[in-house]
Amino acid sequence: MTQHHLSDKTNMFDVVIIGGAMMGSSAAWFLSHHPEFDGRILVIERDLTYSFCSTSHTHSCVRQQYANALNIKIAQFAVEMVRNFKHHMKDLAAPDIALDSFGYMYLAQSDGFAKQLQRQQQLQASLGAGTQIMTTEEIARHYPFYNLEDIILGSHNRRDEGYFDGAGIFDWWRRAASKRGVVYRQDQVVALDHARGRVTAVHLASGDQVVPGVVINAAGPRASEVAAMAGFDLPVEPRRRFSFVFSAQTPMTQSLPLTIDPTGVHFLRHGAYFLAGCVPDHDVAVAPDNFEMDLHIWQDKVWPALAHRVPAFEAIKVEREWVGHYAYNVLDANAVIGPHPDMPNYYFMNGFSGHGLQQSPAMGRGIAEHIVSGTYQTLDLSAFGFDRILKQTPLLETAII
Template sequence: MSDHPKFKSYDVVIIGGAIMGSATAWFLSSNPDFNGRVLVVERDISFADSSTMRTNSCMRQQFSTELNVHISQFAADFVNNFRTHLGDDPRVPELSIKSFGYMYLAGDRAMEQRLRRDQAVQVTAGAATELLSPEDIAARYPFYNLEDVTLGSINTVDEGYWDGAAVFDWLRRKAREGGVEYIENTVTDLDVADGRVTHLHLAAGTRVACGQVVNAAGPRASDVAAMAGIDLPVEPRKRYTWVFRAERPLDRPLPLTIDPSGVHVHDNGGGTYLCGSKGFDDPAVAASDFAMDFSLWEGHVWPALAHRIPQFEAIRVQAEWAGHYAMNTLDQNAIVGPHPDLPNFLFLNGFSGHGLQQAPAMGRGLAEWITYGNYRSIDLSPFSFDRIAANVPLVEHAVI
């Protein structure tokens, strides 16, 4: 992998080569109506610390905004028909979603009302979300302690685990085979003149001319935006993950359960389970900060698990890691498309923890914008930067 571009100018430069950048690159390269030259600049081509590789790789349709439901419905189709979407290439694996479902549990009146509102939105959008009384939940999943639960919400159709790493690997591979150039380098500055980004500066002094620039820098998105003089309300927020083995495994698959405590847990196969949580506090952190808070497990996560599922009183941690949400602090929703005053600077940012599952639709949408000047599949214009500039939130409440 080279660290220097082959050419001095590109029609599109994508800053960030993880799943968002690579989805955009692949949709561009596979579109016969696009014939431009594309460069992807990635600071660490191993992607070891990217949000893409430190994710829990799950998918759901239980969102509070109809647009987000439709985005995940496309993602489900994309994964379930992955080889077909990638041109029936026999090398591409046939994938599917392990649909154990998401189970939201309400522990108070406010959360119960929110689940009811959200379920109405989801059903209108075509999702199969059901509301369950505590008695209904106990009949299907008798292992829960439901003494403090008033309502549940579940959808077992196209909600669960999927192989995000395989999707990312093949999007990147097919983009490169389609002519997209990837380099391992760091963007250090942007030149702006006459209302456009004209050049990118790379480490070691290389300067590259650009037609369009895509900010797909994940938790570092605000740093890239600042190079263009833009204040972007996106910051890294740490999220912790543990894989554990239960001494007494459950007798049926565990839905991805979102507990009122904020802890979530789901079946990982073979008597193991994966759970996650934010910290005791949730401040912005450095994009390079992946340190674990070892007090969090004993002080919050394990007690919450044992309370909700008494069989999880005896468990043993097998692996643990921290990753980052690229949190949009205004409304926890995506920021997509051109800046109103800098139209060749394009956002693909602020996914607030649901970016992996949104990458197929977002990559397709931004590729459409670059090629045609509009969205032709799902209208992503509600996610434009205009609402950020006007301070008019489009709030997504269902953020885990």
């Protein structure tokens, strides 16, 4: 990747993106390739190895099983881009992006959740998703390895839902944006000057200063720190999520959907291994550099849930585990995107919780459109605006993993 130093050039940039991982690089790619944008873009990234960001700890899956029409359309755009990546990148050298549609399987144990899944299925199907409600007999026929004694029904979609190669997209966006002249610089934004409703300067840990036209906060779990630099209270906090790769003594020959168990534990196949994750019972904000593992979660929560749901998982072995952070929006676990209503050159691109990888294409496209034209042109993302944070009106999305 080409790196320039601000001292080499003028310190004025039309767009300064704070954070260069999945969201920052999506914004950089879409803006630098927008036919009506010819400005200078600077991405400031505190760690160009990306070792600690959410993007490097993701499971990289996409689903259409949401309860909100906008989230469904956002995921559908991700799949459309994955399937036609070369076309979207306008470059035959762009890679083919893998998509493994094993589908998600939500299992309902209570009447209330079963009804919720049925309502969601109707909405998803009305938007073209392939979600189907399955009786326990149907599930058992297709996936005989489950223990379904406490299950009422399942919701499953094997079309355009499963794993996708998000890392491949991230890599391409960075490279293609750099080729178009986007400057990636390793440094940390430590302060913002603002006056009369505008950000006027970006201060870096190195001591340099940048004068921005527009600033985009794409700082992931550190988003609220960067919001506070402009005087904004953004309810996005780092929450630990625990992932466990395990092997099973008994081989599984059938395909395994990404299963969301009623306990909240979810699991999927990961090559020759399996991958499980869950929301911890004590789910609190942590420092953004806190990656402490809690092995009790495996012992007390994940393994018992796996062994109950799939008896063949009685004999399994943890091969590897990691801790990553959700940038968790406490108000409604959904995205916050667009300009601040009182500071139009400050854009949010935050709060994606557990679905940011699949939302990055729609978010990058949307923010580029908004910066260029002042409105969203393709998919209206204004429901995700900061207004709802100010008014404390959550955007309903019950299907959060």
